[in-house]
Amino acid sequence: MKVILVDDEPTMHLILRKMLDKVPGVQVAGTFTDTKSAASFLGQNKDIELAFVDISMPGGSGMEFAAEMEASDSPVQVVFVTSHKEFALDAYELSVLDYLIKPVSQERLQRTVNRAMSNQRLIHSPSLSAATSADSGNIVLTMLGDVVVSNGTGRIKWISRKCAELFAYLLLYRGKRIPRSRLVTDIFGGMHQANAENYLNTTVYQLRKSLETLGMREVVRSENDGYALELKECVIDYVEFEKKVEKLQVIDAENMERAIQIERLYTGDLYGDKAYVWAIHETERYAELYAAFVKHLAAALISQGETPPASKLLLKLNERNPLDESVIRHLMTICEMNGDKKGLTALYTDYVRLLSRELGIRPSEQLIQLYDMLVSRFLGKK
16 A cells, blocks of 8 residues: 655654555655655555644645545545544544554554545445446445545534434444344443433434435435334445355465455454443454454464564554463563564563462462473573
8 A cells, every 4th residue: 555644843753754654565665854855755646545634734734635535536544643632523524544653653643544445445346236326436434443435525513412323332233123222222221211202302313314415315214113224235344244255265375465464454343442332242343253253363373484464463452451371472472483572571461460460369370380391491492
């Protein structure tokens, strides 16, 4: 994926370029200190897919640049990178991919790039036989890490948070009628009954109004005192992720690259930081599916001697769940393979301390035995 950087501070070019160099599959094709030069470059280079743009710049703001890209139906995905949190609401009035606050962490940047790559793969997925309509293009539903409905021309701007939540709820049970009483309880629980029912009516109206911008108003159907979401031609990222994981039962040298691409489809937990209570079960299920797949992939990489990419994947899992012993076992094995006795000891010692501090327990006998065995191998090499 080719990207450009647009920021009036050359220092940010260096920082972002260095961070993006660590992301596989990304090439920085150009850096610009003003939006006019960036727009001119994009006009001459149609293979650019992603632009990281500062919002506040002299001679043309990032907001104006994104608005111009949207108005011209540019396929370039825009990510705002700025120090100004107060611009977030205005930014999301535009069809931007993401909004990053400086200083940007490597993990946060990786998630954004993964989402951009995922969008490109889903839009051009061979599983899509046709567009949803002549003028709307392929509908892509990005629910891993966010709640976004988009196509080649833009994304839906939710009128309210509740209408985005209602869409996410109906999507989870797509094709099934959900009684109004259940929606009132699950989405508007805690409110007075009459107020909740009125709020539901308003939210249904707002949802249909939001979907209308992509010609999707009719997908929300009223049925026997309930509602159903009827979708035909679209791609749902978490559905695609699960299908591809289930299809790839064995990971070996021949399909390793495909497995790595599948891992990148998981751009965050289901519905991101929305934390919908009614979605906890499915959120955990997809998170567990992702973790199991990454462990499978990491084991395959380790067996091929590809320890750097395996470590990177395992450290992502460790950040998500530092108490997962199976991840620690894999990382310990990598330390031994790399001849890193100091790293092995530090990893094991830190994990033992974490278990004691957080849970008041010792590591399993299997982990203790693995550590002793790996240490003995170092002694045997002397």
